[in-house]
Amino acid sequence: MSTRPLKVTINGDAQPVEDIPKELMMLDYLHEYRNLTGTRFGCGQGMCRACTVIVDNPDGSSEEVRTCITGAHFFDGKAIRTVEGHAQRDDAGEVKALSTVQQQFLEHFSFQCSYCAPGFVNAATVLVERLQREPVPRSQLEDTISEALESHICRCTGYVRYFEAVRDAVLKTPGTTTGRS
Missing domain, CATH: 1.10.150.120 ([2Fe-2S]-binding domain)
Structure with missing residues (x-):
């Protein structure tokens, strides 16, 4: 299986750069590599949107992106928020x-x-x-x-x-x- 390094910031924290399979969907990366399971696998076709995360754009805007149909490498260099990142924590x-x-x-x-x-x-x-x-x-x-x-x-x-x-x-x-x- 072919891999590529992925650099992503999740919920304000830069994640360790690591080689992951080129075909890995972001949902699987969140679950298997980051143990962030709040993002849900629903339909597997991007229709139900239970898998949605937020991408924070450099201009200060944000947008929804479905992770069950979007490869993890699409998010390379980006900052995202999952449902786990909304609450204030001590x-x-x-x-x-x-x-x-x-x-x-x-x-x-x-x-x-x-x-x-x-x-x-x-x-x-x-x-x-x-x-x-x-x-x-x-x-x-x-x-x-x-x-x-x-x-x-x-x-x-x-x-x-x-x-x-x-x-x-x-x-x-x-x-x-x-x-x-």
């Missing part, structure tokens, strides 16, 4: 505080089996960050949320709770909307 690695998105998901009980939750958390986080840079009129918020979440699949039909949690996360984040409802 020096011992214990969770001190959840992100606003995670807290709203918890408060709205926005999951049943929770298998799809990592993809939804990442999608909502990308949305909140985008709205901090490019706020939308409050009157367009519901459509904006629907558009951001529409490609994510929940087999337990938790969409209403996800939507409500994301709406509250956006509304609790200053500067994400303009005008009145």
